[in-house]
Amino acid sequence: MTGTVIYVGNFELPDKNAAAHRVVNNARLFRSLGLDTVFLGTSRADGYFDGYRKTENGFGFDMYERCYPRSFSVWARQIFDVGDIVSLAKNHPDTVAVITYNTQYATAAAAKRAFAPKGVKVIYDCTEWNSHTEGNAVKRAVKAADSKLIENRLPRACDGIIAVSTVMQKKYAGSVPLLLLPPLVDTEDGIWRQPKAERDRFTFCYAGSPSDKDRLDILINCAGTLPEDKTELRVIGVSREEYTGADVPGNVTFLGRLPHRETVREILGCGCFVFLREPTRRNIAGFPTKFAEAFTCGVPIITTDVSDIALYADEGCTVLKDISADSVRAAMAAALSSPAAPAALRRAFDFRSRADACRAWFERITCSKE
Numbered sequence: 001m002t003g004t005v006i007y008v009g010n011f012e013l014p015d016k017n018a019a020a021h022r023v024v025n026n027a028r029l030f031r032s033l034g035l036d037t038v039f040l041g042t043s044r045a046d047g048y049f050d051g052y053r054k055t056e057n058g059f060g061f062d063m064y065e066r067c068y069p070r071s072f073s074v075w076a077r078q079i080f081d082v083g084d085i086v087s088l089a090k091n092h093p094d095t096v097a098v099i100t101y102n103t104q105y106a107t108a109a110a111a112k113r114a115f116a117p118k119g120v121k122v123i124y125d126c127t128e129w130n131s132h133t134e135g136n137a138v139k140r141a142v143k144a145a146d147s148k149l150i151e152n153r154l155p156r157a158c159d160g161i162i163a164v165s166t167v168m169q170k171k172y173a174g175s176v177p178l179l180l181l182p183p184l185v186d187t188e189d190g191i192w193r194q195p196k197a198e199r200d201r202f203t204f205c206y207a208g209s210p211s212d213k214d215r216l217d218i219l220i221n222c223a224g225t226l227p228e229d230k231t232e233l234r235v236i237g238v239s240r241e242e243y244t245g246a247d248v249p250g251n252v253t254f255l256g257r258l259p260h261r262e263t264v265r266e267i268l269g270c271g272c273f274v275f276l277r278e279p280t281r282r283n284i285a286g287f288p289t290k291f292a293e294a295f296t297c298g299v300p301i302i303t304t305d306v307s308d309i310a311l312y313a314d315e316g317c318t319v320l321k322d323i324s325a326d327s328v329r330a331a332m333a334a335a336l337s338s339p340a341a342p343a344a345l346r347r348a349f350d351f352r353s354r355a356d357a358c359r360a361w362f363e364r365i366t367c368s369k370e
Contacts, residue, residue, distance in 0.1 A: 001033045001034040001035060001359065001362065001363075002035070002094070003035055003036070003095065003096035003097075004035070004036045004037070004038055004092040004094050004095045004096065005030055005036070005037045005038070005096065005097045005098075005099060006038050006039075006040065006085060006088055006092070006099070007023050007026075007027065007038070007039045007099045007101060007125075008039075008040045008085055008098065008099065008101065008103065008111075009040075009041065009042075009100060009101025009102055009103055009125070010041070010042045010068075010102070010103075011041045011101060012042060012044060013041040013055050013057060013063045014056070014059060014063060018290075019101065019102070019127075020041065021260065021289060022101075022127065022289065023099075024059055024061070025183070025184040025185060026162070026181065026184060026351070027039070027059075027061055028186055028351050029184065029351040029352075029354055029355065030358070030362075032351070032355055033355065033358060033362070035362075036061075037061050038061065038062045038063075038088060038092055039061060040064050040065070040084060040085065040088060041055075041065045041066075042065060042066055042067075043055070043066065043067055043068060044068045048067055048070065049067050051066070052064045052065060052066045052084050052088075053065060064088065066078070066084060072135065072136060078107075079104045079106050079107055080106055080107070080110055081110075082110045082111045082114050085098060085114075086114055086115075089120065095120055096120060096121065096366055097120060097121045097123055097160075097362075097365070097366070098111050098115055098120060098121070098122050098123070099122075099123045099124070099125050099162070100122065100125065101125040102126065102127055102128060103124075104146045105146050105149035105153070105154065105157055106146070108122060108124050108154075108157040109156070109157040112158060112159065121159040121365050121366060122157075122158045122160075123158055123160040123162060123365065124154055124157065124158040124162070125161075125162040126154065126161060126162065126163055126168055127164040127286055127287070128164075128282060128286045129147055129151045129168075129281060129282060129285045129286075130147060130282050131143055131144040131146075131147035131148075132282075151171065154172065155172060155176045158176060159176055159177075160179070160361070160364075161175075161177075161179070162178075162179050163179070164180075164181065164182060164183070164285075164286060164287045165182070165284075165285055165286065165287050165307050165308050166180065166308050166311075167284055167285045167308075168285055176365075177364040178361070179354075179357060179358060179361040181354060181358075182287045182292060182308065183287060183288075183289040183292040183349060184292070185292060185293065185296050185349050185350060185351070186350065186351060187296065187345055187347050191260070191261050191264050192268075192296060192297065192345055194264065194265045194268055195265075196265075197265065197269040198269075199232070199269065199270075199271075201229070201230055201232045201251075202230060202231050202271045202272075202335075202336050202339060203231075203232050203233075203234055203269065203270045203271050203272075204231065204232070204233045204270065204271065204272050204274050204335075205234050205236070205266055205270035205272070205273050205274070206219055206233065206234070206274055206275055207236035207237055207263050207266070207267060207273075207290050207294075208236075208237050208275055208288075208290050209237050213277055213283060214276060215276040215277070215278060215323060216235070216238070216243070216276075218276055218323065218328055219233070219274055219275070219276055220233065220243075220248060220249065221249075221325060222325055222328045222329045222332055223251060223252055223332070224247075224248075224249030224251070224252070225329055226332060228249065228250050228251040230336070232251050232252075233249075233251060233252045233253070233274075234253050234270065235252060235254045236255045236256075236258055236263050236266055237256075237258075238254065238257075239254050239256040239257075242256075264293060264297065267297050267299060268297050268299070270299055271335065271336075271339055271340075272301070272332070272335040272340075273290075273294035273297075273299050273301045274301070274302040274328075275288065275291070275303055276303065276304050276328060277304050277306045278304075278306075278323060279304070279305070283307065284306055284307055286307060287307045287308060287309075288303075288306075288307070291303060292349040295317070295349065296345060296346055296347075296348075296349055296350075297345070297346075298316070298345055299316075299340075300316045300318070300340045300343075301316065301318065302320070302328070302331045302332065302335065303317070303318070303319060303320065304319070304320045304321075305319050305320065312348060318331050318334075318335075
């Protein structure tokens with residue numbers, strides 16, 4: 001299998017957010033099959049620039065970025081204009097597929113129209129059904145309509161789908177060739193073998209971007225019911241100033257945003273990783289990247305029953321059926337009273353485990369005459 005895949009979306013390269021981690025690890029999977037990947041991501045750095053530019057990385061892929069749209073007109077133009085993607089493809093004449101990551105429906109459809117005469121397939125990597133966006137009323141309405149199109153009509157806009165969960169897999173089944181890919185990792189990367197920090201207290205760890213996904217408030221309140229001299233909750237991804245909840249207990253430490261390597265080191269060194277999500281449409285259809293990473297680390301996990309998490313539950317993973325303070329508090333107290341022995345690295349999310357399925361799926365797409 002040979003050729004180039006162009007991966008397009010609002011991921012911040014090289015590894016500044018969970019979206020970037022997903023697409024880079026998917027690209028490692030494609031590379032193991034003989035395919036090269038070129039990225040076209042988004043830059044939120046200060047200063048406007050037109051078109052796209054190359055960005056440095058340490059992953060061995062060509063990475064380019066466009067400026068994050070700072071006005072509604074630029075945002076709207078990017079939805080329908082696939083000129084940058086076409087330009088990249090011209091520079092890589094062996095392009096066999098374009099993958100759009102959580103782009104608007106219209107973007108995928110425009111790409112399909114542009115590339116169909118060239119025999120290049122368009123694939124949609126779908127990790128969310130999310131109607132939320134910032135901006136004016138028109139932008140919010142456009143996003144809400146787009147979310148319905150993605151959920152109900154996506155197969156019309158692409159030649160293949162990568163779905164992050166079985167909920168999405170069932171929704172799109174029988175339409176176009178589909179590959180189920182949860183968030184992946186590279187277990188051969190030294191990031192998973194860092195020395196663990198020594199702690200003088202039992203450490204619970206949370207890592208993520210709370211927004212409207214996670215119930216960090218419940219977690220912090222429950223941490224405050226545990227002995228402060230014996231426990232600590234370390235919160236990654238939000239600072240104390242950014243946290244809007246009141247009355248933070250003394251055993252809660254806010255670390256703010258950390259580089260990915262440091263975040264993984266914190267997870268490796270904790271006694272238990274905890275995150276709580278409501279069973280909303282968005283959370284059930286998606287799949288939390290931080291669960292895949294904490295599971296790979298081998299640490300005990302306390303979480304809630306959303307998405308496909310229950311499929312990975314074992315003696316080291318407590319999956320709560322509800323998100324009440326009582327159930328969370330009881331699970332945290334149980335973890336504290338019976339600390340788990342250090343566990344080995346787990347490989348369920350290693351990209352190599354998906355190689356055979358990915359090869360068969362890609363061959364179905366590229367052999368299609370439609």
